[in-house]
Amino acid sequence: MSTSNRRKFLGTAAALAAGTAAAAAIPSTNMEKKYPIVHHVFFWLKNPDSKEDRDKLVAGVKTLSKIETVRDLRVGVVASTEKREVVDNSWGVSELIFFSDLAGQATYQTHPIHLEFIKNCSHLWEKVIVYDAVEV
Known part of the structure; x- marks a missing residue:
């Protein structure tokens, strides 16, 4: 194989390998809604x-x-x-949590870890807004 052909072959092989790696890194386009319940909280x-x-609240979340x-x-x-x-940047920390179903979100609300978080961190915030959604 000539040096020129070998370089072409190696270049083509490298491009194919890079393309395969990039394609593997793309998330699946599976339409299944894996975690359809979304709980988004903003803290001031x-x-x-x-x-x-701020760091204490982040650690608590x-x-x-x-x-x-x-x-x-x-x-x-x-x-x-x-x-x-249209951008509200008045808040300080946000949490975005995904649940499999409404029962899981309800369990979260009364879970001892969640209640402990509120007890230990509520002194850090003056306002909280929650947005709960279900994926459609």
Whole structure:
């Protein structure tokens, strides 16, 4: 095999391998609604300029992942995105939790870990808004 052909072959093989790896990394397009119940909570901190308070609340929210009916939990803080009229960035911490069903969400609400979180962290926030949704 000539050097030129070998280089072409190696280049083509590398491109195919990269394409296969990229395709494998794409999430499945399965239409099954794996965790259709969404619980999104926004917290406004009493001391919004306190990184320590924010970090305590984030740590507290993360303990909720130990509840057996919580399928996925994401914790966030305000992103430094473009300021637009439709964007509310007045909150400090958010939690996004996914459940398999309404029974799992109900279990979460009265679970000792959730109640302990409220007991230990409620002094950190002045306002909470909850958005519950079911995927359609």
